[in-house]
Amino acid sequence: MKRPSVSRRGFITAGGASLVAGLAGCTTENNQGASTGGARNSDVVRIGVLEDQSGNFALVGDPKYKASMLAIEEINANGGIDGKEIEVYSRDPQSDNQRYQELTREMINENEVDVLWAGYSSATREAIRPIINRNEQLYFYTTQYEGGVCDKTTFAVGPTARQQLGTVLPYLREEYGPEIYTIAADYNFGQLSADWVKVLANENDAEVIGEEFIPLEESSFGSVINNIQQADPDFVMSMLVGANHTSFYEQKASAGLDIPIGTSTAMAQGYEHRRLDPPAMANIYAGVNYMEEVPTESNTGDGGFVDRYFEKYPDAPYLNEEAETNYFSTYMYKKAVEQAGTLEQPEVIEALESGISLGTERAPEAPAGETIELDGATHHVDHHMWILRADEEHNIEAVDDFKVPEKFLSETVGCDLREEAEQTQYTPVDFYEEAE
Amino acid sequence: MVNWLNQVFLFLDSFAFIVLAALGLAIIFGIMGIINLAHGEFILVGAYSTTLAVTKLGLPLVVAMVVGAFATAIFGLLVERVIISGAFPNWLAQRTIGRDIVEPLYDRLADSMVATFGLSLIMIQGARIIFGNSMDQIATPFGNVSYGSFSYSTYRIVLAGVSIGILAAVYYLFTRTDYGMRARATIQDETTARALGVDTERTYMATFAIGSGVAGLAGALFAPIAPMQPTMGSDYLVEAFVAVVVGGSSAVLGTALSGGLLGAIQAMFSSTYGTFFGRIALLVTAILALRFLPDGITGFIERVRTRRQEAK
Numbered sequence: 001m002k003r004p005s006v007s008r009r010g011f012i013t014a015g016g017a018s019l020v021a022g023l024a025g026c027t028t029e030n031n032q033g034a035s036t037g038g039a040r041n042s043d044v045v046r047i048g049v050l051e052d053q054s055g056n057f058a059l060v061g062d063p064k065y066k067a068s069m070l071a072i073e074e075i076n077a078n079g080g081i082d083g084k085e086i087e088v089y090s091r092d093p094q095s096d097n098q099r100y101q102e103l104t105r106e107m108i109n110e111n112e113v114d115v116l117w118a119g120y121s122s123a124t125r126e127a128i129r130p131i132i133n134r135n136e137q138l139y140f141y142t143t144q145y146e147g148g149v150c151d152k153t154t155f156a157v158g159p160t161a162r163q164q165l166g167t168v169l170p171y172l173r174e175e176y177g178p179e180i181y182t183i184a185a186d187y188n189f190g191q192l193s194a195d196w197v198k199v200l201a202n203e204n205d206a207e208v209i210g211e212e213f214i215p216l217e218e219s220s221f222g223s224v225i226n227n228i229q230q231a232d233p234d235f236v237m238s239m240l241v242g243a244n245h246t247s248f249y250e251q252k253a254s255a256g257l258d259i260p261i262g263t264s265t266a267m268a269q270g271y272e273h274r275r276l277d278p279p280a281m282a283n284i285y286a287g288v289n290y291m292e293e294v295p296t297e298s299n300t301g302d303g304g305f306v307d308r309y310f311e312k313y314p315d316a317p318y319l320n321e322e323a324e325t326n327y328f329s330t331y332m333y334k335k336a337v338e339q340a341g342t343l344e345q346p347e348v349i350e351a352l353e354s355g356i357s358l359g360t361e362r363a364p365e366a367p368a369g370e371t372i373e374l375d376g377a378t379h380h381v382d383h384h385m386w387i388l389r390a391d392e393e394h395n396i397e398a399v400d401d402f403k404v405p406e407k408f409l410s411e412t413v414g415c416d417l418r419e420e421a422e423q424t425q426y427t428p429v430d431f432y433e434e435a436e
Numbered sequence: 437m438v439n440w441l442n443q444v445f446l447f448l449d450s451f452a453f454i455v456l457a458a459l460g461l462a463i464i465f466g467i468m469g470i471i472n473l474a475h476g477e478f479i480l481v482g483a484y485s486t487t488l489a490v491t492k493l494g495l496p497l498v499v500a501m502v503v504g505a506f507a508t509a510i511f512g513l514l515v516e517r518v519i520i521s522g523a524f525p526n527w528l529a530q531r532t533i534g535r536d537i538v539e540p541l542y543d544r545l546a547d548s549m550v551a552t553f554g555l556s557l558i559m560i561q562g563a564r565i566i567f568g569n570s571m572d573q574i575a576t577p578f579g580n581v582s583y584g585s586f587s588y589s590t591y592r593i594v595l596a597g598v599s600i601g602i603l604a605a606v607y608y609l610f611t612r613t614d615y616g617m618r619a620r621a622t623i624q625d626e627t628t629a630r631a632l633g634v635d636t637e638r639t640y641m642a643t644f645a646i647g648s649g650v651a652g653l654a655g656a657l658f659a660p661i662a663p664m665q666p667t668m669g670s671d672y673l674v675e676a677f678v679a680v681v682v683g684g685s686s687a688v689l690g691t692a693l694s695g696g697l698l699g700a701i702q703a704m705f706s707s708t709y710g711t712f713f714g715r716i717a718l719l720v721t722a723i724l725a726l727r728f729l730p731d732g733i734t735g736f737i738e739r740v741r742t743r744r745q746e747a748k
Contacts, residue, residue: 054561056667059569186712214711219662219671222449222592223706223714226442229586243570243665250661254576256587270570275664277575317568 044087045080045343047072047333048113050103051326055095057120059243060269060320064142065090066313067323068117071330073312081334082341089113095120097127104128108135114343115140115333117326122146122189126425129154133423138345140333142325144264144288146192147380147408148426150415153349155379157329158322159289161196163404164264167385168287169197169237171400172262173206177234182211183224183248185241193239193264195428195435202434209233219244221251228257235260238284246272253280262287268321273394281390285399289368289383290324293396296369305367324367332356332374352376353418369401377416380406445588446707448596451699455599456658457672458679459606459691460651465680466687467623467643469543470520474556475676476669478648480563482508482655487664490574497577501656508652509645516644519551521637542640556669563666571664595657599695602653607688609646619643678722684732693733697721 049068052061072086080086089111093100100119107113108131115138119125125141132139132153139154147160169180182197184190194211201208210231212224228236238261240248249272252259261284267273268288273281292299292306299305305327309319335358337343340351353376358366366372369384383406387399409415413426428435461475472478486504489495495503517524522538529537541548578590610616621629622639630636654672662668679698683690701721706714729736 054564058564059665062569212710215715217671217674218711218715220449220453221711222446222588223703223711226446226586226588226707227710232585243663243667244671246663247661250573250576251589254578254580254589254591254661256580256582256589274572275570276573280575317570 043084045084045115045337046087046089046111046113047330048107048111048116048118049088049090050093050100050107050116050118051090052095052120053092055093056242057095060322061095061120063316063318063320063323064117064120064326066316067309067319067327068330070309070312071327074308075330075334082338084343093118093124097124100124100128101131104131108132108137114138114345115348117142117329119143120322123187125149126188129423136345138349140326140329142329143322144269144325146189146196146427147406148192148413148428149424150378150409150413150417150426151423152417152421153345155329155352155374157332157374157379157381158325159383159385159404160380160406160408161193161264162200162408163289163383163385163406164287165193165196165237165262166200166287167402167404168262168264168285168387169200169206170204171287171387172235172260172285173201173204176260178206179231179233180206180208180235180237181228181231181233182208182237182239183228184211184213184239185245186213186215187241190239190241192427195432197237197239198434199428199432202432214240214245216242217244219247221248222255224248225252225255225257228252228259233259235262237261238263239265241265243270246270246276249280249284250276253282258283260285264288267291267388267390267396271318271320273390273396274318276394278394279392281394282392284390286388286390287385288321288388289385290321291386291388291396292319293388293398294368294386295398296367299367299369328358328366328368328372331358332372352379375406375410377418378406378409379417380409382406441583442586443703443707445593446703447699449592449699450702451695452592452595452599454675454679454698454702455603455691455695456595456654458676458683458695459602459687460647460649460654461676462680462683462687462691463606463650464644464647466685466690467619467647468520468640469545470541470548470644471545471552472647473549473553473673474515474559474669475552475651476671476673477556477559477563478508478512478651478669479655479658479672480559480666480669481511482652483659483662483664483668484563484567484571484655485652486656486659487571487574490659491572497574497660501653501659504656504659505649505653508655509649511652512648513641513645515555515648516641519555520548520644521640523637560666560669567666569665573664574660576660589661591660598657602650603688603692606650610688615639615642675718678718680732681722682725682729682732684729684734684736684738686734689737690732690734697733 051065052058053065072088076086089107091103093103107116117140120143122145136153141156142158144158144164147162149156180201182194184194198208236259263286267286268291306319335356336348336351340347355376357371357373373382375382383404385404386401388396389399390396412431464470464472482504485507486500489500489503521540525538526536541551576591580587580589618634618639621634622636626636679694683694698718701717702714705717
């Protein structure tokens with residue numbers, strides 16, 4: 001009765017097409033079993049990587065793909081995972097959620113991947129999570145995001161809004177004063193992040209005196225700039241997303257709006273400080289776990305992460321926040337498999353839940369600094385966070401850095417996936433009055 | 437007072453954006469009956485070549501903008517010869533298999549939409565393959581004007597003036613020059629125009645190049661303020677379409693009037709209720725215009741004029 005978990009997942013899968021695919025997977029597996037004598041070729045680790053190399057999110061998705069490939073290449077060169085070589089399955093989902101759904105099914109049912117990395121936006125994650133849940137697929141989501149996903153097989157290892165905004169907002173409140181103006185992209189990430197700004201403002205004795213949500217396709221910010229000037233806040237919190245919104249920074253600079261801006265999205269992902277002419281990004285503070293400029297030995301030191309990345313990809317424009325997350329989480333998976341001693345996904349998840357941590361200041365696996373610890377109860381990571389500021393010439397300086405645990409799911413919600421296998425996304429509105 | 441000034445600046449900003457985004461589309465649609473769904477990507481050609489001329493060749497911004505407009509006009513000319521009129525493929529076919537293989541797309545609205553939509557997809561992906569997912573951007577010139585606690589980018593105010601200048605130039609071109617007369621004759625009655633010795637094919641070719649050049653000029657003017665990325669064109673296409681739907685088929689007058697109306701509506705709603713409602717207001721206006729002024733503002737003016745003449 002020792003069937004590989006992959007075919008069991010194949011059988012569970014509902015829907016005609018995927019059922020057929022599941023059956024097909026099962027038969028080929030039996031054939032393989034006859035020839036190799038094992039249940040399935042288990043000499044390789046099958047890793048699925050779905051990251052956007054074209055379409056809307058290509059700018060931020062392509063570095064994720066590249067960093068995954070770098071980690072896999074390094075691991076393979078060092079003897080693989082537990083002696084097994086990694087076999088990569090990768091397709092370009094073209095920033096299209098429907099294609100993401102198709103390819104996720106393909107990865108699970110046809111390629112039978114042992115683990116999957118997929119998706120940039122929260123909308124993508126929510127589009128494929130039902131498929132992942134139905135198949136009980138081990139899944140790493142690596143973008144910084146609004147937080148709150150408590151899901152048995154999903155490991156959301158990017159920093160959450162509470163971690164990112166909670167790093168930069170208290171600092172700006174101390175430096176500049178209590179009045180905040182929020183501008184955010186008008187979809188689930190932006191809306192929930194804006195709620196977090198309210199919660200954090202309340203905790204830090206500050207006040208949100210205005211907020212505005214801007215459609216993703218908008219690239220004209222005249223009225224937004226006027227509204228900010230009218231409200232005259234002490235600083236702005238910006239959760240603008242995507243290439244169109246990049247114009248805000250250029251436009252506020254040319255309009256002469258000179259105000260400190262805290263952000264969880266700009267610079268670390270789309271490297272605006274490299275792409276725009278100075279001083280568009282002057283006085284912008286990013287609260288992030290990683291940027292290419294993070295001054296740790298294992299990152300910018302000789303032979304560090306940055307060196308290795310650009311050696312493999314000399315033409316790559318920038319090494320962004322999410323790329324680092326893809327990179328270290330691949331090592332995190334390796335460690336878990338070696339601890340579990342098997343590729344069986346339930347066992348690997350159990351190993352991950354035992355609390356994997358990576359690296360010291362000098363270790364290659366944790367370029368962001370110090371140790372990166374996975375919290376087994378919530379499947380989130382206690383990140384080493386940085387406040388990074390761009391100056392008039394767009395040079396990045398580290399203002400401060402410290403370890404920030406993920407507190408929303410663990411303390412406020414009380415999510416413990418070792419106790420209860422949930423598949424829920426919690427939002428701040430359910431727990432905080434001021435977020436409403 | 438200050439609020440009033442804000443409104444005026446916002447209006448000028450929206451007006452310039454709508455007029456510049458729409459004029460190229462309006463010329464090609466109004467005169468050739470071609471709906472150019474690759475219009476946004478023509479703007480991209482202008483913006484990219486301007487940016488490259490500044491960052492790679494080190495040209496001064498104004499010269500780079502002229503380069504951007506001309507590059508797009510030449511590109512448009514090629515597109516017209518190869519895809520829209522099919523002259524080049526037909527020339528090849530005549531010499532190899534002895535007959536034409538494509539029909540020109542003039543006045544075939546649906547067909548022209550499909551063809552140019554395909555072209556736009558190819559251009560977006562082509563831009564991505566050649567230039568990558570983003571490009572370094574040039575800074576906005578001129579600084580800002582400030583009044584009280586408010587300030588506004590000078591360049592954006594200058595754009596409004598430039599857009600009026602371009603409207604005037606295009607108006608002059610189509611009403612006061614030989615080419616303009618031939619172009620208008622070709623729209624009114626192609627067969628008669630040809631019988632009277634107008635080379636309609638050349639007129640079409642020139643018109644498409646001029647429309648493309650205007651689109652390229654818009655891209656050149658937006659290069660210092662818009663995000664430089666392969667999908668930037670889709671930003672302009674919606675606004676341009678709404679403007680042409682509201683304005684009607686008369687290229688210059690329609691664009692000017694709809695730019696004024698839509699600009700005012702967008703400025704009013706976005707400064708009072710936020711950017712999101714500014715956009716909604718724009719689209720609602722388009723719906724109302726389609727319902728009550730099916731031929732656009734200029735179509736309505738035309739109808740009123742005819743009715744008056746009949747009454748006399």
